[in-house]
Amino acid sequence: MATNTDKPVVHYTAPTPNGWVPAILLEELKAVYGGPDYETVKMSIRDADIGKVHNQVKSDWFLKICPNGRIPAITHEGFPVFETSAILLYLAQHFDKENAFSRDPVKDPKGYSEELQWLFFAHGGIGPMQGQANHFNLYAPEKIPYAINRYLNESKRLYRVLDDRLKGREYILGTYGIADIKIFGWARIAPRTGLDLDEFPNVKAWVERIEKRPAVQAGINSCN
Numbered sequence: 001m002a003t004n005t006d007k008p009v010v011h012y013t014a015p016t017p018n019g020w021v022p023a024i025l026l027e028e029l030k031a032v033y034g035g036p037d038y039e040t041v042k043m044s045i046r047d048a049d050i051g052k053v054h055n056q057v058k059s060d061w062f063l064k065i066c067p068n069g070r071i072p073a074i075t076h077e078g079f080p081v082f083e084t085s086a087i088l089l090y091l092a093q094h095f096d097k098e099n100a101f102s103r104d105p106v107k108d109p110k111g112y113s114e115e116l117q118w119l120f121f122a123h124g125g126i127g128p129m130q131g132q133a134n135h136f137n138l139y140a141p142e143k144i145p146y147a148i149n150r151y152l153n154e155s156k157r158l159y160r161v162l163d164d165r166l167k168g169r170e171y172i173l174g175t176y177g178i179a180d181i182k183i184f185g186w187a188r189i190a191p192r193t194g195l196d197l198d199e200f201p202n203v204k205a206w207v208e209r210i211e212k213r214p215a216v217q218a219g220i221n222s223c224n
Contacts, residue, residue, distance in 0.1 A: 009038035009091075012065065012073045014045050015223045017185030018127065021084045022072050024181050024219035025091050025101065031215045032100050036076075040222050043071050084127075085119045088178040101177040111173065118165075118172050118179040122186070126162070129154045130186050133193045152194055159190070159200045166202035170209060184210050 011026065013019040026038050041055065049056045056062070058069045066073040066082035073082040074090075081090045092102035103111035133151035136144060162183065165172060172179045187207045190197055197204040210216055 007037045007039045008077050009036045010041055010075045011038050011222075012041045012043050012062065012071055012075075013223045014043050014071050015220075016045070016071070017189055018070075018084050019072050019223050020185045020220050021181055022074055022087045022091065023222045024184070024216050025088055025178060027215035027219040027222070028101055028181075028213075029091065029095050033095065033097070036095055038074075042223070045071060083123075085123045085182060088119065088182060092178055101181070103173070103177070114173055115177065115179055119182055121158075121161070122179070122183045126155070126158050126183055126186050129158060130190070130193055130195075133195075134189075137194055138192070155190075155193065155195060156199070159187075159195065159203055162187075163200040163202045166206050171206070176210070176213075180206070180210060184216070 009026065011022050013023060023040070026036070029036065043062070044053045044056045046053075046056070050058050053059075057066070057071055062073075063069055065075060065080040068082060070082070072084060072087060073080060074087055075081070076090070076094065081087050089102075092099075096102045099108075103115045105112040129151055133148070133155050136147040136151060140147070162172075171177065172183070184207065187197070187203055188211065197207065
């Protein structure tokens with residue numbers, strides 16, 4: 001979609017755990033560095049809107065930005081980036097010059113490796129498993145107990161891993177950063193999935209800690 005903005009970054013999003021991710025980092029970057037300035041384009045993810053709503057994720061114009069037809073995606077001076085972890089790494093590379101929210105692969109290679117490990121843990125684990133738990137528990141036209149239990153139990157296992165990681169730590173890598181931002185959205189809606197965060201006290205305290213950040217609230221609100 002061609003926009004008339006002169007803002008360098010355009011964020012294509014919807015109010016979902018993944019949709020919040022780029023907006024939160026963009027707001028955190030603005031709070032520290034004063035930018036980048038960005039425009040939000042709100043997208044429809046409803047299949048019923050295909051062919052009816054211009055800003056639908058399966059629209060031809062959007063598939064040129066995100067071939068997978070999913071939110072979120074960004075463009076930076078016209079260059080498209082899709083997938084949440086790829087967006088986080090791209091924004092960090094280009095705008096987090098003092099590594100306020102990310103690790104430097106040259107100066108801190110072990111920290112950078114840890115950062116990648118937890119991004120991939122979320123991208124390949126918590127997001128997909130909890131997403132399927134959401135679907136079968138909340139949206140499937142028929143209740144399939146095996147599927148509900150399979151994905152819910154795997155989500156619980158992953159949250160136990162995260163809870164163990166957070167013992168004695170305020171944030172995943174010790175200091176707040178993109179690994180936390182990546183996972184936070186899913187943990188924030190965990191109760192909707194049927195996950196009781198009281199079973200994961202370190203995760204619960206971590207969610208509450210992150211939720212209090214003004215940039216986090218601004219990022220979430222920008223997607224609504």
